[in-house]
Amino acid sequence: MFLGLDVGTSGVKAVLEDETGALIANASRPLSLSHPQPLWSEQNPDHWVEAVIGAVDDLARERPRETSAVCGIGLSGQMHGATLLGRDGRPLRPAILWNDGRSQAECAELERRCPELHTIAGNLAMPGFTAPKLVWVAKHEPKIFAEVATVLLPKAYVRYRLSGEMVEDMSDAAGTLWLDVGARRWSEKLLAATGLSLDHMPRLVEGNERSAVLSPELARRWGMGADVVIAGGAGDNAASAIGLGAIRPGDAFLSLGTSGVLFRVTDRFAPAPEAAVHAFCHALGGLWHQMGVMLSAAASLAWLACILETPEAALLAPLGTRVERPSPVQFLPYLDGERTPHNDAHAAGAFVGLRSAAGRDDLVQAVLEGVAFASRDMFAALARSAQPIRELDLVGGGSRSLLWAQIMADVLGVTVHRVEEGEVGAAIGAARLGRLAATGEAPADVCRRPQRLQSFEPRAPQRAAYDAAYAQWRKLYPALKE
Numbered sequence: 228m229f230l231g232l233d234v235g236t237s238g239v240k241a242v243l244e245d246e247t248g249a250l251i252a253n254a255s256r257p258l259s260l261s262h263p264q265p266l267w268s269e270q271n272p273d274h275w276v277e278a279v280i281g282a283v284d285d286l287a288r289e290r291p292r293e294t295s296a297v298c299g300i301g302l303s304g305q306m307h308g309a310t311l312l313g314r315d316g317r318p319l320r321p322a323i324l325w326n327d328g329r330s331q332a333e334c335a336e337l338e339r340r341c342p343e344l345h346t347i348a349g350n351l352a353m354p355g356f357t358a359p360k361l362v363w364v365a366k367h368e369p370k371i372f373a374e375v376a377t378v379l380l381p382k383a384y385v386r387y388r389l390s391g392e393m394v395e396d397m398s399d400a401a402g403t404l405w406l407d408v409g410a411r412r413w414s415e416k417l418l419a420a421t422g423l424s425l426d427h428m429p430r431l432v433e434g435n436e437r438s439a440v441l442s443p444e445l446a447r448r449w450g451m452g453a454d455v456v457i458a459g460g461a462g463d464n465a466a467s468a469i470g471l472g473a474i475r476p477g478d479a480f481l482s483l484g485t486s487g488v489l490f491r492v493t494d495r496f497a498p499a500p501e502a503a504v505h506a507f508c509h510a511l512g513g514l515w516h517q518m519g520v521m522l523s524a525a526a527s528l529a530w531l532a533c534i535l536e537t538p539e540a541a542l543l544a545p546l547g548t549r550v551e552r553p554s555p556v557q558f559l560p561y562l563d564g565e566r567t568p569h570n571d572a573h574a575a576g577a578f579v580g581l582r583s584a585a586g587r588d589d590l591v592q593a594v595l596e597g598v599a600f601a602s603r604d605m606f607a608a609l610a611r612s613a614q615p616i617r618e619l620d621l622v623g624g625g626s627r628s629l630l631w632a633q634i635m636a637d638v639l640g641v642t643v644h645r646v647e648e649g650e651v652g653a654a655i656g657a658a659r660l661g662r663l664a665a666t667g668e669a670p671a672d673v674c675r676r677p678q679r680l681q682s683f684e685p686r687a688p689q690r691a692a693y694d695a696a697y698a699q700w701r702k703l704y705p706a707l708k709e
Contacts, residue, residue, distance in 0.1 A: 228243055228244070228245055228246075228251070228293050228294070228296040228297045228298065229243070229244050229245075229297065229298070229299045229300070229301070229658045229659070229661045229662040229665070230242070230243060230283070230286075230294075230297045230299070230300045230301070230658060230661060231244065231300075231301050231303065231653075231654040231655055231656070231657035231658025231659070231660075231661060232279055232282075232283075232300065232301070232302050232303070232382075232385070232654065232657055233302075233303040233304065233463065233466070233653040233654035233657055234275050234278075234279065234302070234303070234304035234305060234381050234382045234385055235258070235304070235305055235463070235653075236258065236260065236270075236305050236324065236325070236326070237257065237258055237260075238255050238256060238257045238258050238278070239255060239256045239258065239275065239278035239279050239281075239282050240253060240254075240255045240282070240653075240654040241253065241254045241255070241279070241282035241283050241285075241286055241654065242654040242655055242657075242658055243286060243290060243293050243294065243297070243658070244655060244658040244659070244662070245293075248659075248673075248675065250655065251290065251293050252286055252289060252290045252293065253286075253654070254282040254283070254285035254286050254289075255282060256277075256278035256279075256281045256282045256285075257278075258270060258274055258275070258278055259274075260324070261321060264329075266327065266328035266329050267323075267327055267328075267329055268323070268324040268325075268326045268327040268328075269321035269322060269323055269324060269327070270308075270321060270322050270324060270381075271318075271321055271322075272310050272318045272321075272322050272381070272384050273318070275381055275384065275385050276384070276385055276388045276389075279385055279389070280445070283449055284448075284449075287448075287449045287450060291450060294449055294450060294451070295449070295450035295451055295452075297449075297451050297455060298452065298454075298455060298456065298665045298666075299455070299456050299457075299458065299658075299661035299662050299663075299664055299665025299666070300389075300441060300455060300456070300457045300458065300661045301434075301457075301458040301460050301461075301466075301656070301657035301658050301659065301660035301661030301662070301664070302382040302385060302386055302457065302458070302460030302461075302657055302660075303382060303460055303461055303462070303463050303466035303467075303653040303654060303656060303657035304380065304381045304382030304385070304399065304460070304462065304463060305324065305325055305381050305382075305463060306325055306380065306399055306402040306462040306463060306464075307324070307325035307355050307356050307357050307380070307402050307403070308322045308323065308324045308325055308357070308380055308381045309322060309323045309357050309360040309361060309364075309378060310322045310378065310379045310380065310381060310383075310384045311364070311371065311375045311378060312375070312376055312377045312378070312379060312384075313374050313375070313376055314374075314376045316376075316377075316387070318384075319371050319374055319375065320364075320368070320371055322381065322384075323360045323363075323364075325355045326355065327354065327355070327360065328354045328355075328572060329354065329360075329363055330354045330359035330360050330362065330363040331354050331572065333354075333359040333360075333362035333363045333366070334351075334352035334353060334354060334356075334359045335352070336362060337352045337358060337359055337362055337404070337420060337421070338352050340420040341416060341417060341420035343416065344404065344417060344420070345498065345500040346498075347407050347408070347409075347414050347416065347417055348401075348404045348405075348406065348407075348408060348414070348417060349401075349408045349409070349496060349498030349500065349505075349506035349507075350404065350408075350498070350500055350505050350506060350507075351500045351503060351570055352404060353566070353570065354572070356402060356403060356404045357378070357380070357402065357403040357404065357405070358403055358404035358405055358417065358420075358421050359404070361375075361378065361421045361422070361423065362421055362422075365421075365422050372422070375423075375427065376427070377393055377427055377428070377429065378403075378423070378427055378428065379393060379395070379429060380395060380399050380400075380402075380403070382399065382460055383395045383399070383429055386438065386439060386457060386460070389439070389441055389442060389445060389457065390438075390439035390440060390441060390442055390457055391439070391442060392438065392439035392457075393429040393430070394429050394430055394431075394432055394438040394439060394459065395428075395429045395430075395431055395432075395459075396431070396432055396433065396434040396438070396459035396460050396461055396462075396510065397411050397431060397432075397433055397434065397459075397508035397509075397510070397512075398434055398461045398462045398465035398466075398507055398508050398509060398510045399460070399461065399462040399465075400413075400431060400508070401462075401506075401507035401508045402462060402505075402507060404417060405417045405418050405421070405423070405428065406508070408496055408498070408506060408507065408508055408515070409496035411431070411508055411512075412431065413425055413428050413431065432459040433459055433510070433511065433512045434458065434459040434460055434461040434465065434466075434469070434509075434510030434511060434660050435458060435459065435510065435511055435512075435660050435663035435664055435670060436458065436459050436664060437456050437457075437458065437459075437664045437665075438457050438458060438459045438460070438664070439456075439457040440454055440455060440456060440457065441455035441456075441457060456661070456664050456665040457661070457664070458657075458660040458661045458663065458664035458665075459510075459660065459664070460510075460657055460660055460661075461510035461653075461656065461657065461660060462507070462510075463653045464482075464488055464490055464516075464518060464653075465507070465508075465509055465510040465516065465656075466510065466652075466653040466654075466656035466657050466660070467480075467482070467490075467622075467652045467653045467656055468480070468490055468492065468509065468510070468516065468656065469510055469511075469656035469657075469659050469660060469674050470652045470653065470654075470655040470656035470659065470674075470677075471620060471622065471646070471652065471656075471676065471677060472674045472675050472676035472677065473490065473492055473620075474492065474509070474511060474514065474670055474671070474674045475492060476492050476493055476494040476514070477491070477492065477614065477616075477617075478491070478492045479491040479492070479616045479618075479619040479620070480619055480620040480621070480622055481602060481619050481620070481621050481622070481635070481643075482524075482622050482623040483524045483525050483598070483621065483622070483623040483624065483625025483626055483631070484524060484525055484623035484624055484625070485523075485524065485525055485526045485529075485624075486520060486521060486522050486523065486524055486526065487520070487521040487523075487524030487525075487598065487601070487602060487605075487623075488518060488519070488520055488521075489518065489519040489520075489567075489602060489605040489606065489609065489619075490516055490517075490518050491516060491517045491518075491609055491613070491616060492509060492514055492515075492516050493514070493515045493516060493517060493613055494513070494514065494515070495515060496515050497515065497517055497612045497613050498612070499517065499608060499609070499611050499612040502567065502568045502608035502609075502611060503519075503520075503566055503567045503568050503569065503570040503608070504517055504518065504519055504567055504568075504605075504608050504609055504611075504612070505517065505518040505519075505520065505567075506518075510656075510660060511670055517609050517612070517613065519566075519567035519568075519604075519605030519606075519608055519609055520566040520567050520605075521560065521565060521566065521567065521598070521601045521602070521605065522561075522562075522563045522564055522565055522566055523560045523561065523562040523563050523576070523598075524560070524598050524601075524623075524625060525598075525623065525624050525625040526562065526563075527558070527560040527562060527576070527594050527597065527598055528542070528591075528594055528595070528598075528625070530562055531590065531591065531594050535587065542587070542591045543591065543628055543630060545588055546588055546591060546592060546630055547630065548629040548630050548633065549629075549630060549633045550592060550630070550633075550634070550689075551689065552689070552692055553592075553596060553692055553693055553696040554589045554590075554592035554593040554596055555580055555582070555584075555585065555589060556578055556579070556580045556581055556585050556589045556590060556592075556593040557578070557579045557580050557593055557596070557597065557696070557699070557700050557703065558576070558577070558578055558579075558590075558593040558594050558596065558597030559574075559575075559576050559577045559579070559597060559700075559703055559704060559707070560576060560594070560597045560598050560601050561574035561575055561576045561577075561704075562575075562576040565601070567604065567605050567608050568604050568605070568607070568608040569704065571708070574704065574708070575707070577703065577707060578590065578593065579703055595628075595630065595631050595634050596634060596638065596693075596696070597700070598625075598631075599631075599634050599635050599638035599639070599693075600638060600696075600697050600700045600701075602635065602638070602639065603638055603639055603697060604701075606639055616641060617641055617642070618641050618642040618643070618644065619639075619641060619642075619643060619644070620643075620644050620645075620646045620676075620677075620679070621635060621643050621644065621645055621646070622646060622652065626645055626646075629645075629681070629683075632645055632681070632683045633683045635683070636683040636684060636685045636686075637685050637686055637689040637690050637693050638693045638697065639685070640685045640690055641685065642682055642683065642684055642685070643682070643683045644679045644680075644681070644682050644683075645679070645680045645681045645682075645683075646676070646677045646678065646679050646680060647677040647678045647680060659673050659674055
C-alpha cells in the first residue's frame, strides 16, 4: 500500500493507492491563507504539518488495515514557498507563498546581480519564485535574514517534520531560481546573488528516489512498519504529470483549473524565458518539462457566473456541446494579470466588440474562446524551443465541459482527449513516486495513462474561422496596454 500527500495552498490531500493502482481511500484537511498587506500571501508552516498528520489520522481511523500496510510515502506540494528555518530547525516567520507579489522590485535587482540567471535557471525572475523573496527578506527583515540557517519549500518542511531529514526533489527545486536546471544541482552563483550558500540548501534527490524514512513515532501512531520509505516527491504539476502517466518526451496535458497550465515533457533542458515559459526538471531523472501558465482559466468562467449570478452549468447549457462559429465578442482572460507569454502582473481582462445585439450566450462563448486563445499563446511559446504538440490530454475542472473541449481542439488544431481524473491528481502522482522509491519498479510499469473518455478532433471550417479570430484577438493586448 502507498500513501500520497499533497500539500496545497487551500488544503492538504492524502490518498491510499494499492498495488494495482486503485484508489482505496482519501482524506483532506483545509488550510487558510493570511494576507497581512496588499500583495502578501503567507501561511504558518506548522499548519501544513498539522493538516497532514490529521489527514493521515483520518485514514488510519477509517482504513486501519490498509494504512498499516503502507510501505512507501510520496509528497507533492505547492511550489516556490519560502520556509525560513533558524539553527534550531524552527520557522523564523510565516512562509511566503507562490502567489505572493511583494518582490517585484527584487526580481529586477536579482537579474542585475546575476545576468546569467536565465541561462542557468532557465526562467525569468518572477515574484512567485523563491529567490526574490529572500532578497526582499534581506532588505526589509535583515535580522530574520541573518538568522536563516536553511530554506525549505513547503513539502520539504513537511518531510523534515515527518522524518527529521532536510531533502528536496529536483522538480520543486527548479522553481526556486537557485537550481542549475540543466545540471540538476544547486548553483553557487545563483545562491550568492541572493546572499546564500550551499549550506543553506537541503540535499537533492530525484522524485522517485528514497529521501528519508518515516519517524518511529509517526509509524507507531499510524500502525505502520519500521522502515516506511519517503520518496523525493515532486512539485504539484510534475506530480500531476506522474499521475497522468506523462513521463515520455512529447507527452503533454492542458489543465483547466482555476489557473491554466500547459505541461510538456522534454528529454533535455529547453528554456524559453523570453516567452515566460518555465523550464523545470521533471520528477524522474533524465527528464525535464516546459510549462506555460495562465493565471485565470476556469476562474474566468467562475467570475462571469458570479457577476451574472448564474451557475456555470446554466451558463453553458444553452450553447450545447459545440458551436459553429466564433463569438462576435472577444474576451481577454487577464483578470489577475498574465504570465505566459506576457509576464505582466498589470495586464487586465476585457470584453471587446460589444454591440446592442450581444447576449449572454455571446459573452459565455467569448470567455471559453478567450481562454482557448490564451492557451494557443502558450502553445506558440512552447513551440519556439521544441517540437510542436500534436495531441494532449485535457484535465481539471474545465475539462468536464464537452463544449470547451471541442473549442480547444478547434482553436489549437490538435486532438484533445478528455481523461479519467479525480480531484486528487497530484496526490495520486505522489503515491506513485512513493511506490517507485519503495519497490524500485520501472516508472513505465507504475505511471500508466488514465483511460481516455472521449477525443475531440479539430474541424476544418471552424479551425479556419478561429485562425482569423485569433489573429484579431492577438491585437487586443498590445492595443489595450498602450
